[in-house]
Amino acid sequence: MKPVVLAAVLAAALAGCVTSGGSPGGSFCETARPQRPSRSEIQAMTPARQREVLAHNEFGAKACGWRP
Secondary structure, eight states: OHHHHHHHHHHHHHHTOOOOOTTTTOOOOHHHHOOOOOHHHHSSHHHHHHHHHHHHHHHHHHHHOOOO
16 A cells, blocks of 8 residues: 555544544544445445555554454
8 A cells, every 4th residue: 555545544534533622522542443344345345445444444453452
């Protein structure tokens, strides 16, 4: 995966979860969950969407300790 694409996907994922001082929402690890599409959903996804799901799940594994 190209570093620019990965950085853009991660930035977009994190931007939606940024909070300030006690406001509702929580951190990425408190609000995000692994994306686990079915085989048929994966087959219907574009390659770009497949990369987005992979980047999201890889980030969650590193930052939040998600397991497959």
